[in-house]
Amino acid sequence: MGGLSNQLLVVTILCYVLAMMAYAIEYAFGARSVIARAAVREPALVGAAVGGPTVLPESHLPAEPSAAPERSGGHKAGVVAVILTILGYAAHVGALVTRGVAADRAPWGNMYEFVMMATAVGMTAWLVVLAKWANLRHLGLFVTLVASLLLAVAGMTLYVPVGPLVPALHSYWLVIHVGAASTASGIFLVGFVTAAMHLIRSGYDAGKTRFPYSLGERLPLAATLERVTFRVHAFAFPIWTFGVIAGAIWAEAAWGRYWNWDPKEIWSFIAWVVYACYLHARSTPSVSRRLTSWIAVVGWVTMLVNLFGVNLVANGLHSYAGV
Amino acid sequence: MRWLYHTTVAVSRRAWRQLTSMRTALVLLFLLAVAAIPGSVLPQRNVSPEKVRDYLATHKQWGPTLDRLSFFDVYGSPWFSAIYLLLFVSLVGCLVPRFRSHIVALVKVPPKAPKRFDRLPAHAELAGSGDAADAERIRALLRKRRFRTTVRQDGDVYEVSAEKGHLKETGNLVFHFALLSLIIGVAYGSWFGWHGNRLLVQGDDFAFCNTLLNFDEHALGAQVGENDLPRFCLRLDKFNATYLDNGQPVTYKADINVTQHGKQSEKLLQVNDPLRLDGANVSLLGHGYAPVLEYTDKYGKTSTNVAPFLPRDGMLTSQGVATFPDVNINPETHTRDEKAQIGFSGIYLPTVPSDPSVNSSAFPAEKDPRLMLQAYQGVLGFDAGAPLSVYTLDDRQIAAGRLKTFGEPMMLKPGQTGTLPDGTTVRFAGTQQWVTISIRHDPGQPIVLGGAIALLAGLLGSLSGKRRRIFFRISPTGIEAGGLPRSDYPGFAEEFDGIVRDAAPAASVPKQVPQTEHVEEVV
Numbered sequence: 001m002g003g004l005s006n007q008l009l010v011v012t013i014l015c016y017v018l019a020m021m022a023y024a025i026e027y028a029f030g031a032r033s034v035i036a037r038a039a040v041r042e043p044a045l046v047g048a049a050v051g052g053p054t055v056l057p058e059s060h061l062p063a064e065p066s067a068a069p070e071r072s073g074g075h076k077a078g079v080v081a082v083i084l085t086i087l088g089y090a091a092h093v094g095a096l097v098t099r100g101v102a103a104d105r106a107p108w109g110n111m112y113e114f115v116m117m118a119t120a121v122g123m124t125a126w127l128v129v130l131a132k133w134a135n136l137r138h139l140g141l142f143v144t145l146v147a148s149l150l151l152a153v154a155g156m157t158l159y160v161p162v163g164p165l166v167p168a169l170h171s172y173w174l175v176i177h178v179g180a181a182s183t184a185s186g187i188f189l190v191g192f193v194t195a196a197m198h199l200i201r202s203g204y205d206a207g208k209t210r211f212p213y214s215l216g217e218r219l220p221l222a223a224t225l226e227r228v229t230f231r232v233h234a235f236a237f238p239i240w241t242f243g244v245i246a247g248a249i250w251a252e253a254a255w256g257r258y259w260n261w262d263p264k265e266i267w268s269f270i271a272w273v274v275y276a277c278y279l280h281a282r283s284t285p286s287v288s289r290r291l292t293s294w295i296a297v298v299g300w301v302t303m304l305v306n307l308f309g310v311n312l313v314a315n316g317l318h319s320y321a322g323v
Numbered sequence: 324m325r326w327l328y329h330t331t332v333a334v335s336r337r338a339w340r341q342l343t344s345m346r347t348a349l350v351l352l353f354l355l356a357v358a359a360i361p362g363s364v365l366p367q368r369n370v371s372p373e374k375v376r377d378y379l380a381t382h383k384q385w386g387p388t389l390d391r392l393s394f395f396d397v398y399g400s401p402w403f404s405a406i407y408l409l410l411f412v413s414l415v416g417c418l419v420p421r422f423r424s425h426i427v428a429l430v431k432v433p434p435k436a437p438k439r440f441d442r443l444p445a446h447a448e449l450a451g452s453g454d455a456a457d458a459e460r461i462r463a464l465l466r467k468r469r470f471r472t473t474v475r476q477d478g479d480v481y482e483v484s485a486e487k488g489h490l491k492e493t494g495n496l497v498f499h500f501a502l503l504s505l506i507i508g509v510a511y512g513s514w515f516g517w518h519g520n521r522l523l524v525q526g527d528d529f530a531f532c533n534t535l536l537n538f539d540e541h542a543l544g545a546q547v548g549e550n551d552l553p554r555f556c557l558r559l560d561k562f563n564a565t566y567l568d569n570g571q572p573v574t575y576k577a578d579i580n581v582t583q584h585g586k587q588s589e590k591l592l593q594v595n596d597p598l599r600l601d602g603a604n605v606s607l608l609g610h611g612y613a614p615v616l617e618y619t620d621k622y623g624k625t626s627t628n629v630a631p632f633l634p635r636d637g638m639l640t641s642q643g644v645a646t647f648p649d650v651n652i653n654p655e656t657h658t659r660d661e662k663a664q665i666g667f668s669g670i671y672l673p674t675v676p677s678d679p680s681v682n683s684s685a686f687p688a689e690k691d692p693r694l695m696l697q698a699y700q701g702v703l704g705f706d707a708g709a710p711l712s713v714y715t716l717d718d719r720q721i722a723a724g725r726l727k728t729f730g731e732p733m734m735l736k737p738g739q740t741g742t743l744p745d746g747t748t749v750r751f752a753g754t755q756q757w758v759t760i761s762i763r764h765d766p767g768q769p770i771v772l773g774g775a776i777a778l779l780a781g782l783l784g785s786l787s788g789k790r791r792r793i794f795f796r797i798s799p800t801g802i803e804a805g806g807l808p809r810s811d812y813p814g815f816a817e818e819f820d821g822i823v824r825d826a827a828p829a830a831s832v833p834k835q836v837p838q839t840e841h842v843e844e845v846v
Contacts, residue, residue: 164567167575171595227813234786241782245775254595256518256606256763258771259509261370261398266363273356277349279786283811284345302356310363 001102002162008095009116009155015088016148022081023141027218029074078137082130085140089123092151096120102162108178109165111311115154117179118307119147121186125232129190133228136220142193173250180243181268185303187236188275191229192300195293198225202290226289229296230282237275244268264318267306274299342409343416351410358406362397365389369396372540411506418499425492432473433484436794437805443794445806445819449827453797458483461795461826468822470793483795491810494784501778508774512767517543517552522631523559524613524757529629530558530580533603533762553602553764555583562610562756570638570687577607577758592760602764609634609759612641614671614694615752620650621745631757632671633714638684641671643714648703651747666699666716666726667749694735694751698743701726791815793822802826 096116100107108117126143129136165174197219204216219225247268252258259265278295281287310318341347366374375395379386393400440446458481462472470485519541523531531537533555543549558580565573577592583600590598598605613631620626632643644666651663674686675693682695702725704717720726733741735751742748789812796803804823808815 163571164573167572167594170574173595230811238779238782238786241779245779248775249772250595252768253597254606255608256597256604256761257765258768261362261367263363266359270356270359273352273359277352277356280345280352281349284349286346287349 001098005095005098005102005162008091008098009151011091012088012095013148013151013155015084015091016144016151019081019084019088020141020144020148022077022084023138023144026074026078026081027138027141029077081140081144082137085123085144086127088144089120089127092116092120092123099162103164105165106175106179108182109169109174110158110160111307112154112158112160114178114182115150115158115307117182118185118189119150119154121183122189123147123186125187125190129194129228129232133220133224135224136194136228138219139193139197142197143190146189146193168254171250171254173246173253177243177246177250180239180246184236184240184243185307187232187239188300188303191232191236191296194225194229194232195296195300198222198229198293199290199297201225202293222289226293229293233275233278233282233296233299237279240268240272240275244272262318263310264306267302267310271299271302271306274302339416342413345417348410348413348417351406351413355403355406355410358403359397361394365394365397367395367397369399407506411503414499414502418496418503421492422496425489425496428492429489433471433486433792435475436482436484436796440794440796440803440805443805443807445804445808445816447804447819447823449802449804449823451802451827452799453481453802454479454799455481457481457802458795458797461797464825465793465822480796480798483793483797485793485795486791487793488788488790488810490784491788491790492785494781494786494788497781498778498785499781501774501781504774504777505771508767508770510767511770512544512765514544514546516763516765516767517541517547518761518763518765520608520759520761522757522759523557524629524631525559525562525755526629527558530556532556538762553583553600555581555600555603557581557605557760559756559758560589562758564610564688566687572687575607575610577610579605592758603762604764606761606763607758608761611639611757612671612673612689612754613757614643614645614669614754616645616667616696617750617752618647618650618665619748619750620647620652620665621747622651622654624650624652624654626650627752629755630669631714632669636683637687639673639687640683641673642669643671644668644716646703646705646716648705662701662725664701664703665729665743665747666703667696668699668716669694669696671695671754689754692737692754694737695732696735696741696749696751697732698729698749699726700729700743789815791818793819795826 096107096113099113099116103109107113122143126140130140200212201216201219202222203213204219205222208216247265248258251260251265274295278292278299281292281295366378368375378395379390382389389395393402397403437443455476458474462474462483462485465472465483465485468487470487472483472485475482475484519535519538521531521537521539523529533552535541535543535549535552559577560580561578563574563576563578567573575594579590579592579598581588581590581598581600592598592605592607594607597607611632611634613629616628616630617625618628626647626649628645628647630643630645632641634641646667647665649659650665652659670682672684672693672695673688674684674690676683676685699716699721702720704720704726716726730744735741735749737751737753740748740750788810790809791812792807792809794805794807804819804826806815806819806822
């Protein structure tokens, strides 16, 4: 079973990489390339200028250019990309399930499994976003890029054979606490991608043409990206809060104290504060939307520090979660 | 003097407004996150005091400065406290007026309809005309959708005002008040709580009773006296660990005999399964081996020492010392030869590796144990009064030549005896297990837990609630509807459409597609 899980992970990465290529083809040759974008540029600029706090709800956003019926090769590539993403996702879930069956426990007992779980949740969130806002399909390029990178790092440097847990992890709180933390991480991952894309797109709208802003010309409208960013974070934040609270309850049982200022706890706290900052800034009209997206990006950086920095460098109470 | 008074008032009013502004709160939040970082990089006194000592010893240049600036106690430092206290003051300053206006909003009937509905973000005109019955019908419809409603009459024109979504602000306030309760719970716990750590060796001789003297380290809250500790005694009867073939531990189980309120009971202590005693919780933190050494001195007198060795790796290669300060006392004169004290420094391998050049254990359980000992003779230095670690010999005595190595290192199996150059012997009788336990009482915990639950509930309400208002004007000339979302609510247009469709008299269709505009609400 463990071997099957490893093979499925290879299939997953392969599918995501192929999907990424297909997204890239769509990105390069699809609806929004060359001619299409000349037509779009003007309304987009007007939208940005009016921008600010007045944002139209999605249903009334100016039609995205990709909505135009088009059956070009680029469009086909996009469809192929989505199919590949779904195939990869199925293999991904399969890899997690077989890993869990092989170990006879929840498949998030070490860092390798945690990354696998968090990216699976991230892909779930991405597919939900895709189902809801089909015009964001271009972002798949970046989502699959981040997911396949994380999975490749997990497979190459974090891999550990299937095994039972150390005594400290023998608790049903593992399922609850780590489950919530990895779920929130996965959703924040999608939030990060949309926030970064919003920054690129709004920078592009403001006239910046150098890389990476040059990528902005084929991205969805800044307002849409910004709104999705907020909704994703508003969804993930309570889950993260719950994960931290569940961790505190578990810590009380395991170490006798609900909060120990252990490096993992410190960085969870930092991430929580930064995301709280994001939500507050987002609801304050005087704070620019670019700034709020920057805060979201900083939030994701703290999540990465918490996952990689703390596990690999610091030596604290959470060290059994290490490699 | 008057101008001074006025300036002071003006300045403080300005400062207060500044402090309670959202912008300040955001900056303080960000500062809080940044200020928390050093605590994850530098060792902290409240977590690992020994690491702080090591750090200070190796960083002679920076260490003392960092120490003076409380960098080894970040979460109790003046600057960290200043940030979160300012944040909470700003929070209170923001919450109190909002709480007041929210209560007013909850009690108040929905406001009057605006004059011109076409200025509202959502607007629709319904065909046909209406009267009082229509107004009642629309009101009932809105009530069914859980709006608060009111009908106002002006001649033959009826106005229905409806409002919904106070959950958002309620959740918001609950969330922020819960944050306040968290800090109260934490403060209460730190004043009235206490904790201590203790290494407990197996057996009757090492039973532990809960008094301050018996702790290896402890901390009492400001409001806790030595006599406030609950009385109980603990004894480790047996410790059992199981391992995988690669040495990874699978289970730890400690059989603990508890005496409290005059009653004895057998309890099983495991990781994740603390003993919940009356007035304190006992958690299992670690375990190891304590070699038992029997030293027979030159007068033939045997003394026994059970010395807990500290594990230094996952395979439980353990290091420690066994000291015999009161040996070689002449039984006739009862005089002690100060320079004939004996100490052993040793390394214990629960399983000796197949490669003898490797100085570390091959497995954490005792499959083939060996004890490597180096004897020392001289003055152990216990009488000097300086605090000494019980896990190492006194380096100063060794450096000064007052404590010298005595004979060659020896390697003993359990039951074996080694002989020192003066003919005295040491026997490795075997090992006892030991566990480290943390004993803690934190009366703030229930407050913090309650606060955390309220916080989560409030957060969900605050993020999912959507405040909006709907107005209808029913007159003999026509029915008009307007909608005003007061928070970010992308689904408002659909909801408004639905309500208008339901409100329309049969077979009439709204003339105009509702237009909603996004309205921000300041949190």
